[in-house]
Amino acid sequence: QQQVKQSPQSLIVQKGGISIINCAYENTAFDYFPWYQQFPGKGPALLIAIRPDVSEKKEGRFTISFNKSAKQFSLHIMDSQPGDSATYFCAASKKNTGFQKLVFGTGTRLLVSP
């Protein structure tokens, strides 16, 4: 059972453009939504995260938009750079006895062309 659906599978964006990756979740008990960035041969690294009490969070060129009623959240990368080329994973979790178990999306492979 896939609890977090991510799209698109792959994305090609020109340098300077906006990259948008979308995720949808099913479990309304989820209360933490991080995005991870993974480069080839490396482990995923936390990029940015949001909780459902806000609709948007911005860190530098990276923004999460959150729509609680639609159960959707998205990652926007402004002024995309070739160095942003990586695989991006959304995830979600809910509190369970004080610590949280992440459920990951299937990943989006982003290529930013020079």
Added chain:
Amino acid sequence: DAGVIQSPRHEVTEMGQEVTLRCKPISGHNSLFWYRQTMMRGLELLIYFNNNVPIDDSGMPEDRFSAKMPNASFSTLKIQPSEPRDSAVYFCASSFTGNEQYFGPGTRLTVT
């Protein structure tokens, strides 16, 4: 400051052999997670520990897989006997709050 350390980085073994993957979490972190990543199934949580105690092992594929955390600074994931379908990248991650998980570089396992 050292991140999560995993060893070995690459492992090639023959079907039927025992494989042991090792992880050293970030000092001070009290949760540890083992993940498996494949093209077909993506990133799957196998098991996680809190304060060295296994909390949820529902992701462990079958009895051939076992994980231990004898102390706060060391964990192992063992596969015995290994099979070709176990070929994947295995990640260890640790956290303090349970939210911000920090991943290691992974162990690429190939079972022939």
